Amino acid sequence: DADVTQTPRNRITKTGKRIMLECSQTKGHDRMYWYRQDPGLGLRLIYYSFDVKDINKGEISDGYSVSRQAQAKFSLSLESAIPNQTALYFCATSGGRAPYNEQFFGPGTRLTVL
Amino acid sequence: GDSVTQMEGPVTLSEEAFLTINCTYTATGYPSLFWYVQYPGEGLQLLLKATKADDKGSNKGFEATYRKETTSFHLEKGSVQVSDSAVYFCAFDSGGGADGLTFGKGTHLIIQP
Numbered sequence: 001d002a003d004v005t006q007t008p009r010n011r012i013t014k015t016g017k018r019i020m021l022e023c024s025q026t027k028g029h030d031r032m033y034w035y036r037q038d039p040g041l042g043l044r045l046i047y048y049s050f051d052v053k054d055i056n057k058g059e060i061s062d063g064y065s066v067s068r069q070a071q072a073k074f075s076l077s078l079e080s081a082i083p084n085q086t087a088l089y090f091c092a093t094s095g096g097r098a099p100y101n102e103q104f105f106g107p108g109t110r111l112t113v114l
Numbered sequence: 115g116d117s118v119t120q121m122e123g124p125v126t127l128s129e130e131a132f133l134t135i136n137c138t139y140t141a142t143g144y145p146s147l148f149w150y151v152q153y154p155g156e157g158l159q160l161l162l163k164a165t166k167a168d169d170k171g172s173n174k175g176f177e178a179t180y181r182k183e184t185t186s187f188h189l190e191k192g193s194v195q196v197s198d199s200a201v202y203f204c205a206f207d208s209g210g211g212a213d214g215l216t217f218g219k220g221t222h223l224i225i226q227p
Contacts, residue, residue, distance in 0.1 A: 004157075033214050042118075042203060043158075045214040058214060090157055092214075102148070103215055105157040 003027045004106035006091050012112045013081050021076045021109050023091030031094040032074040033103065034058075034066060036087040043090065049074055081113045116141045118218035120204045126224045127194055135189040135221050137178075137204035145206035147171075147180055147187040148215065152201040161189075161202070199225045 004025045013019050023032065030051050035043040045058030047066040055066060063085060067075045078085055088110050092103040120137045127133060139145065146165045150158040162171030167182035176191045187204060204218040 035214070040219055042217040042219040043215075044217075048214050092158075102160055102163060105150075105159070107157045 004091060004093055004104055006089075006106040006109050008109060009107065010110045012114065014114050015082055017081050019078050019081055019111070021089055021091075021111070023074045023076070023106055025072050025074075025091075025093045025104075025106075027093050027095070027104060028071075029093040029095045029104075030071065032068065033092040033094070034064075034074070034076045035090045035092065036060070036085075037090060037108075038087050046076065046089075078111075078113075081111075083113045086111060086113045116206075116208060116216050118204050118206060118216055120202075120218035121221045123201075123220070123222035124224050125221060126226065129196055129225055129227050130193045131225075133189070133191040133194045133198075133223070135202055135204075135223070137187045137189065137218060139185050139187065139204070139206050139216075141185075141206055141208050141216070143208045145208045147178070148205045148207070149176070149178055149187070149189050150203040150205060150217075152203065152220070154200070158203065194223075194225050196225045196227055199223055 007022045033048045034046040037043050049055050049068045052068045065077045088108050090108050091106040094103045117140045148163045149161040151161045152158050162173045164171040164180035169180045178189045201220045201222050203220045205215040
């Protein structure tokens with residue numbers, strides 16, 4: 001079984017709709033991240049969480065919110081989806097052990113906002 | 115600000131050719147460096163990493179050396195295969211994982227038989 005799972009894998013929605021992307025992990029990691037990937041732009045950080053009580057904004061948090069329901073679960077919400085939020089979304093986890101922060105990625109959710 | 119610059123793609127090579135994908139970074143502090151690979155339809159997988167100057171990361175025939183003096187971490191492979199076709203991302207973590215990883219834009223590699 002995969003260590004980091006994301007649901008749904010694909011989602012098509014309409015402008016103005018609220019949607020939630022979910023991420024679960026079995027790695028026992030404290031740190032979880034949400035990134036979006038756009039063609040030619042690489043990955044950009046949306047939000048990250050160091051534990052259930054610690055949520056932080058990333059580079060591009062506007063229009064998004066998150067919830068860390070448990071150590072193993074980290075959800076990303078789009079309160080009112082817009083077309084420029086069409087992208088591939090990745091969840092990642094990290095054990096955060098020095099001296100480096102290797103991250104483990106889920107398979108991604110492809111979101112299309114019409 | 116912090117950033118990663120890597121070769122624009124796509125890069126198209128014939129099987130068994132030598133591969134170099136250039137990567138340079140701008141960062142404060144002393145970052146750890148990574149190469150991730152994304153195969154079609156999949157998420158990112160760590161390919162190799164290096165944590166201090168002159169460290170060489172290696173995996174699956176790929177290598178990259180942490181060059182602090184030139185702030186570079188170029189990816190190389192002596193003989194590529196069709197199965198190496200993927201998108202390759204250079205990234206760094208400036209320490210503690212506080213802000214996640216900073217990624218380059220990715221280089222799409224196409225290997226032709």
